[in-house]
Amino acid sequence: xxxxxxxxxxxxxxxxxxxxxxxxxxxxxxxxxxxxxxxxxxxxxxxxxxxxxxxxxxxxxxxxxxxxxxxxxxxxxxxxxxxxxxxxxxxxxxxxxxxxxxxxxxxxxxxxxxxxxxxxxxxxxxxxxxxxxxxxxxxxxxxxxxxxxxxxxxxxxxxxxxxxxxxxxxxxxxxxxxxxxxxxxxxxxxxxxxxxxxxxxxxxxxxxxxxxxxxxxxxxxxxxxxxxxxxxxxxxxxxxxxxxxxxxxxxxxxxxxxxxxxxxxxxxxxxxxxxxxxxxxxxxxxxxxxxxxxxxxxxxxxxxxxxxx
Numbered sequence: 001x002x003x004x005x006x007x008x009x010x011x012x013x014x015x016x017x018x019x020x021x022x023x024x025x026x027x028x029x030x031x032x033x034x035x036x037x038x039x040x041x042x043x044x045x046x047x048x049x050x051x052x053x054x055x056x057x058x059x060x061x062x063x064x065x066x067x068x069x070x071x072x073x074x075x076x077x078x079x080x081x082x083x084x085x086x087x088x089x090x091x092x093x094x095x096x097x098x099x100x101x102x103x104x105x106x107x108x109x110x111x112x113x114x115x116x117x118x119x120x121x122x123x124x125x126x127x128x129x130x131x132x133x134x135x136x137x138x139x140x141x142x143x144x145x146x147x148x149x150x151x152x153x154x155x156x157x158x159x160x161x162x163x164x165x166x167x168x169x170x171x172x173x174x175x176x177x178x179x180x181x182x183x184x185x186x187x188x189x190x191x192x193x194x195x196x197x198x199x200x201x202x203x204x205x206x207x208x209x210x211x212x213x214x215x216x217x218x219x220x221x222x223x224x225x226x227x228x229x230x231x232x233x234x235x236x237x238x239x240x241x242x243x244x245x246x247x248x249x250x251x252x253x254x255x256x257x258x259x260x261x262x263x264x265x266x267x268x269x270x271x272x273x274x275x276x277x278x279x280x281x282x283x284x285x286x287x288x289x290x291x292x293x294x295x296x297x298x299x300x301x302x303x304x305x306x307x308x309x
Contacts, residue, residue: 006165007136013300014056018242019139021249025052025296026127028253032289033123035260038267040276042119044286048293049126055297058133062126069125073118080114081106088272113269137162142236152225159215163208170207174200241306245299252292259285 009015014022033045053062082094087107094104131140141158145151183196259265264285268274 007133008061009136010057010134012055012057013297013304014052015134016304017134017245017296017300018238019135019236020143020238021242021245021296022135023131023140023143024246025249025293026131028249029127029293030124031253032256033120033127035256036265037116037269038265038276039116039119040282040286041265041289042116042123044290045123045293046119046126048290049123049130051294052296053126053130053133056130056134058130061133062129065125065129066122069118069122073115073122076118076121077111077114080117081110084110084113086110086270109269109271109273112273116267116269139236146236166211167204167208171200171204174203174207239303241299241303245296245303248292248295248299252289255289255292 029045029049033042036042036045053059082104085105085107087109089108090105091108091111092106094106097104137158141154144154144157178199256265264281
């Protein structure tokens with residue numbers, strides 16, 4: 001799964017957007033998912049995120065992460081339903097008792113609350129996946145450096161994020177090499193499979209150390225740290241269209257914060273589920289929020305045509 005979450009240039013309008021714009025969009029989605037509790041608003045955030053992933057042609061790369069998120073969401077629902085005994089609508093009273101917590105009482109409110117939290121988690125994970133799949137790691141590093149963060153710390157962070165996918169690829173190659181030699185890694189008892197997998201550690205550690213030495217030699221050959229003032233091959237610049245797009249992206253964040261200040265977008269799960277009121281204001285705010293979040297698509301297409309012309 002880690003290999004599928006690596007950046008690949010898809011030559012789409014989303015990929016060609018300024019990386020600051022895409023980071024701002026993901027940050028807006030994350031902020032809104034944290035401040036909104038109403039199920040309809042959370043579903044709007046999920047729908048817009050999926051739409052953008054589809055438009056960026058990274059849908060297939062996102063599917064394994066979706067499966068993992070569903071497993072995590074199911075775990076959240078089960079654990080919260082067993083642990084939280086709050087709520088007026090009792091569905092099941094378990095015939096067993098939990099240590100410290102006592103008898104487990106499953107309520108409708110606990111299930112609804114945990115389901116909403118699971119959807120929020122899916123939105124946040126999808127937003128990070130959007131950044132990882134559409135923003136080049138070097139661009140993220142350049143943005144952090146422009147924010148006056150220490151260059152060495154940024155470089156170490158960038159190398160660390162690239163190290164894990166490379167480690168997964170090395171492990172897969174070692175597994176394939178073992179299989180070509182007739183060794184069965186996934187058969188037998190769990191202890192046997194664990195013992196077979198233990199033989200991968202030494203070659204994996206060896207290749208990791210070799211890659212670390214190569215990176216150190218490459219940095220030394222390029223005189224890393226010799227000068228305080230650094231130059232970059234690619235400089236991220238802001239055009240007028242980038243500024244307009246950034247305004248449209250940050251606008252829903254401001255609208256969402258203003259709504260929460262005036263107590264809109266909230267929802268009461270305990271002690272009883274609130275009635276979902278589909279008033280004209282809520283419907284209008286949902287439509288406006290959806291249009292503002294999806295405004296990045298026509299703006300990206302327009303910017304691509306302007307730059308192409």
